[in-house]
Amino acid sequence: MLITSNTQEFRAGNIAFVPTMGALHKGHASLINQARQLGEKVVVSIFVNPLQFENKSDLEKYPSTPEMDAEIAESAGADVLWLPNTSDIYPGEIKTVEPGPIGNIFEGESRPAHFQGVLTVVKRLFDLVQPHWAIFGEKDYQQLFLIQQMVRELQIPVSVVPGETVRDLDGLAISSRNVRLSEQDRNAALVISRALNSARGMHTLSAKQETLDEALFSEPLFRRDYACIIDEATFELASETTVSKRALVAGWVNGVRLIDNMPMKVSAQ
Numbered sequence: 001m002l003i004t005s006n007t008q009e010f011r012a013g014n015i016a017f018v019p020t021m022g023a024l025h026k027g028h029a030s031l032i033n034q035a036r037q038l039g040e041k042v043v044v045s046i047f048v049n050p051l052q053f054e055n056k057s058d059l060e061k062y063p064s065t066p067e068m069d070a071e072i073a074e075s076a077g078a079d080v081l082w083l084p085n086t087s088d089i090y091p092g093e094i095k096t097v098e099p100g101p102i103g104n105i106f107e108g109e110s111r112p113a114h115f116q117g118v119l120t121v122v123k124r125l126f127d128l129v130q131p132h133w134a135i136f137g138e139k140d141y142q143q144l145f146l147i148q149q150m151v152r153e154l155q156i157p158v159s160v161v162p163g164e165t166v167r168d169l170d171g172l173a174i175s176s177r178n179v180r181l182s183e184q185d186r187n188a189a190l191v192i193s194r195a196l197n198s199a200r201g202m203h204t205l206s207a208k209q210e211t212l213d214e215a216l217f218s219e220p221l222f223r224r225d226y227a228c229i230i231d232e233a234t235f236e237l238a239s240e241t242t243v244s245k246r247a248l249v250a251g252w253v254n255g256v257r258l259i260d261n262m263p264m265k266v267s268a269q
């Protein structure tokens with residue numbers, strides 16, 4: 001695997017691209033595996049984007065595990081690990097990309113300017129790498145939606161491919177934040193995937209929402225931010241007639257913010 005900060009060393013052929021901020025885990029490995037099935041060249045980037053952190057101390061505390069990242073990227077099938085410098089990504093005045101109203105709800109409500117930062121960096125990464133495919137995890141469903149919207153609106157010639165959320169055996173969606181959970185916190189955090197799975201089993205939208213609410217409120221250590229069922233096509237709140245519904249949940253366990261989501265397929269009657 002080539003490790004470089006210079007796009008000239010790899011920018012040719014059909015690239016399947018996995019942008020990351022490092023601290024790679026099984027979730028990233030699965031995206032890289034997926035890229036391997038698609039592209040003749042798999043490029044993984046690591047760039048901790050200052051624009052998407054509202055809070056300087058979060059940026060400073062962001063984990064850095066370069067040796068492990070290189071090992072995980074290579075064994076998952078990456079050909080290139082691209083480590084751009086800040087001056088490559090933001091060489092002059094920053095041309096920001098606006099996410100529009102969907103950037104201000106759910107995650108955007110508690111993290112102002114977060115999605116503007118994400119879209120701005122992803123646009124730059126696409127400009128520099130010119131990938132044929134780019135893989136983003138469904139775990140960050142709002143991010144995935146906004147990137148798909150940006151690609152459509154700006155007519156960027158890239159196929160955005162969603163990567164399924166990877167879960168530990170107990171159901172917890174894999175995230176770099178999980179290491180901050182004690183055993184007791186982790187048990188409490190399991191309420192999220194339990195609630196999503198129970199809601200999925202219900203037939204009507206109202207039963208799904210009630211099940212979600214009840215399950216989440218039953219765990220005293222879980223402090224809810226939101227738990228909503230949206231229309232996957234528009235990101236608006238779903239109605240009974242919405243065809244593709246998805247439940248989004250966010251909240252905190254002992255100060256650790258966790259998000260998860262699941263498609264709410266109508267079960268067979």
Ligand code: PAF
Nearest residue numbers: 019020021049118121140
């Ligand atoms: O999901 C992430 O890791 C980041 O938001 C991304 C897409 C790499 C942009 O910095």
